[in-house]
Amino acid sequence: MVKTVQCELCPTECELEDYQVGGCRVRINKGGTLYSLVYGKPCAVAVDPIEKKPFFHFLPGTTAFSIATAGCVLGCKFCQNWQISQANPEDVDFHELPPADVVRQAMFAGCKTITYTYTEPTVFYEYMYDTAQLARQYGVNNAMHSCGYINEKPLRQLAKHLNAADVDLKAFTEDFYSRICGGRLKPVLDSLIVLKQEGVWLELTNLVIPTLNDDLKSVGEMCRWIVKELGPEVPLHFSRFFPYYKLKNLPPTPLETLIDARKAAMNAGLHYVYIGNIRSEAENTSCPKCGRVLVERTGYFVRRNNISNNACRFCGTKIAGVWS
């Protein structure tokens, strides 16, 4: 009888029988050994502005070589990339792109960063880890956009090669995570603290979904936790929801809701709060001291950058981030 294998990558910790694939759809037990099915097989490869991830305080105006494989550790009903995140790897087309080729192509395309994004990079951990390790040797940065649903040990190991992380803090209640995402909130909060401790540049994204997580009391609570545990200088992006996947019955987030959420976050003490997925002035970075616009953006494009030597050009206040 072949022994079962327990995957230790994410907090779900699937126990897999022989030939059984994990909940993430991309890790399999074969003959008592755990394997990844998607190593070197990204289903999405693109060169994007780093602002699209979104990173607003990490090398603005540069491009990122972005990769993703099929699969995800969660099953969010509002997923904006469900066609690949909720697909089996055998059901999507993929490229053969080993780590060395990812780094080579990123350098050839003039990208300063490789981003592990679109789906959940935790599921292609080994691929991401090897690529990140190699990229570092060639002076290319590594950044991931993740849901943060990963165990502490793998995250700490990966963080040694990560320059930046944008984590989706999807809501601030266990109920939302269990009902809408099929996960838990606590491990995500733990991951945020680990990333902070490991010195990885951190930005947060919160997709505001009408009726599900747009309660201002909960938003305020979340922001106060961020200020207390991660500091007031962590940028927070409130992102506009559009009806996708299993939540087609809900309307897009009204601009007023996003503005209110931003106000609540600023009142909680956060310095840099942005609104995404909709054009507004809340895409710009302003100096928390003098209030002047420092980075002016239109969508994913930087129009003006008034940050010099990591500080406001007008009043000299240090602006948190990685600017060059």
Place this chain on the structure above:
Amino acid sequence: MKDPQQFKILIIASTILVILSLTYSILQEYVMPDVEGYLQRRLIYERVISKKGLSLHKGLYWKEKE
């Protein structure tokens, strides 16, 4: 049923029947789903996953490093 020989045969036959029926129930309940599940998973791996060219790369473990 006066013949003790016939009675003995009847008892043995009934016992065998009960044992067979119990074994069948246990197999049906516990063993068959495991075997069926295993065969199904193996078929999917060999006929779908493997044929798609999804090669295997060893996954990492962390607990054994403790």
